[in-house]
Amino acid sequence: MLKLLFLLLSAGKLGKVLLTGGSMLVSVIAYAFVFGWRYAAGFVGLIFVHEMGHYLAARQRGLEVSAPTFIPFVGAWIELKDQPHDVETEAWVGFAGPLLGSLAALGCYFAARETGSQLLLALAYAGFFLNLFNLIPLSPFDGGRITAVLTPRVWLVGVPVLVAMFFWRPSPMLILIAVMAAPQVMKAWKYDPKDPANQQYYGVSTETRLTYGLYYLGLLTFLAIMAHDTHDMLGAIH
Incomplete structure (x- = not known):
């Protein structure tokens, strides 16, 4: 486990995982106050799948892209570090x-x-x-x-x-x-x-x-x- 944690840190991936997971959790909590936690979890999950569509397509085309980031009652987005050339x-x-x-x-x-x-x-x-x-x-x-x-x-x-x-x-x-x-x-x-x-x-x-x-x-x-x-x-x- 420690070795895996070290590898994630050395690869700079742990921060990305925490940002995506943490912002998702905050969104679920925020939506849960209004709609209940079951609906909140499902709704955030649907947004995540949508954003992963963009993520996978960008990676397929060789573009450097960030993992999804969530903001409650706004949505989520991925950051294209490489812009499309066409x-x-x-x-x-x-x-x-x-x-x-x-x-x-x-x-x-x-x-x-x-x-x-x-x-x-x-x-x-x-x-x-x-x-x-x-x-x-x-x-x-x-x-x-x-x-x-x-x-x-x-x-x-x-x-x-x-x-x-x-x-x-x-x-x-x-x-x-x-x-x-x-x-x-x-x-x-x-x-x-x-x-x-x-x-x-x-x-x-x-x-x-x-x-x-x-x-x-x-x-x-x-x-x-x-x-x-x-x-x-x-x-x-x-």
Whole structure:
């Protein structure tokens, strides 16, 4: 055990493990005060799976990336120490999070149907909605990273979606996201496809654009249907 601890310390990995595990624990405790510890643990677990999707995709593409860090009632993120060199890599890393997160939510859904657990059904709904929310086509959402493979101008479509979300469910978090998104909106507004730097980064084949466009629309449709259905199922229970 001591030898293993020494190896972790020497590799600089123990601090990363403690940061991820510690921030996850703090998030579980914070959510538990509002929702109870069972739901809190499941919800944080769903976020973890989502972030690990990004982590694994980044590592697959050879990018140096940090382990997930959690902040209660904000979410979690991974830090890309190496930035993608092209938009296709950015889209792949962005897509992997909602994809793996959706599979985790689907697992909760099937388990809920099998056991009749309201808790698992509530977690399934939370997972579907969380990943659907992240597909808003506006950076820094995952949807913005995916749709950038089409053109950054797609981000302008995400602005009214974010505004509609705020009027539907006003939240300080949405205001923070809007502030973070503002520079990206300006980037999309000023985007020049003829700029050599843009051509180098965003220059992909029509097949790649079509492929990611279908991936995006397919996952978006699936999550919208599942979020709607699980919401109705929960409403019928109560």
